[in-house]
Amino acid sequence: MSSWSEILDIELPGKIVTKALEMGADDVICTLMTSNVKQVRFANNSITASKFWAQKVAGIFLVKERRVVATDISDFSTTDDTLQDLLNMSKVMEESQNYKGLAGGSFDYRPSAPDQRIPQLLDELYGYVDDAISSALDAGAKRVAGVLYTSAGNQYLCSSTGPSGDYSSADIEISIRAMAANEGSGHMVQSVVNLDDFDPGTAGKEAGELAARSQNPAIGEEGKFDVLFSPMPFANILERVASSSSAGYVDAGFSFLKDMVGKDVASPVVSLADDGTHASSLNTPPFDSEGVPTRRTPIIENGKLKGYLHNTSTAKQFGTETTGNAGLVFPYSWSVHLAPGDQGKEELISQVKDGYYVTNVWYTRFQNYQTGDFSTIPRDAIFRIKDGRIVGSVKDIRISENMVDLMRKVKAVGNDVKQIHWWEVTTPVFTPHVLVEGVNITKSTQ
16 A cells, blocks of 8 residues: 555545554544645734645544544554554543444535635735735724735545545635724724635724724723624624534533523524535535535524534434534534624614623633533723713723523624634624623623
8 A cells, every 4th residue: 555645635534444444443434634824914014924834634533342532643654553543542441322323325515616716815915914904004093913814725524434525615814903092902803715705904994993993991880781792702602602502512511501492592583503504604514524414503593492413423312313513523513693683783882771882802711611601801992882872982891691691681683794703713603793681791800
């Protein structure tokens, strides 16, 4: 046999699966991801660095006598040793009571159609960054920093139970933070898979406007307030809701949605879905990590929890069917979508008598995963709203809430859907502005 490094990418997962079976494995899945990433960083209104790199990583999921092990490899000269290590490791593992097999058979997959212009971008990237910076400065910012990425690659899959496939993807993203005088700051992101939709100038302008408008913040008040969340912070919330809908997290005790199917877990105006087929999303593979075709799966409909996200094993455990959300270990969401309402941002602001407008958060942490008690810290532009008008900016507040309670207090959903994806939101989330009543606000310094 040729050395592992000489095998074509499209053939490599199948070769690894065959080798693992020959060595004694019962079930095996191998996924191979290749990607080419370009990064342009900028700070203090200037480009500071550019970096290009290639990645090639295989994920191996192996089962021997119901003992489940998994790993990633990027040094393929160690493939034989890695497979042997996995088999040796399985000997000291306990049998998994939750493992109930893999999806079998063959499937037809929708074709992938990435924008082939994105991988070809090079000099244009610097122009995009310059456009974002100049737009932020024109809007009132004094200093601008951030990062632009493009990514293009392929993923291949082979399962010992039959499914196999491959697809290609490409995307471009920018994250821009603008700083103004007197503690003003604003952050904006943009992520697209179609180059025609990429508008870094608008992202820069929005970040700059937030920075300029949020200068001279006062210390925020504590208490119960209505809060209007822009898409960036509410995506942070919705990503946690979607994660908690994974049957794997439910079974492991890390979900605040356990035993809640059919119950009201959100306001009636909330309908949330995972959609592995959405053409505009950064993450819509045609198949999951078992080779099952992805689909649109309702999570919440009109406030009621419809069900959990499943792989083959969790589906059998819960007495249902897989939803095409398998990861190599747990089911997980592909792309989270909140159904829009019919109101614009200004109309939502006009409904707030006494509250806040939050444009970004960080440090979202759970005090208790099972109950959903959490806190998160608003950052960058935070605005005070009184009698339906923004009257100033604030700082140093914390949101201390319960996930289910917060979702039940959603008063209205906006109509301005935006895809959010950055280091605080690693699963793409499509959400508009969202107005929530009676949110518990404390001081971030406590």
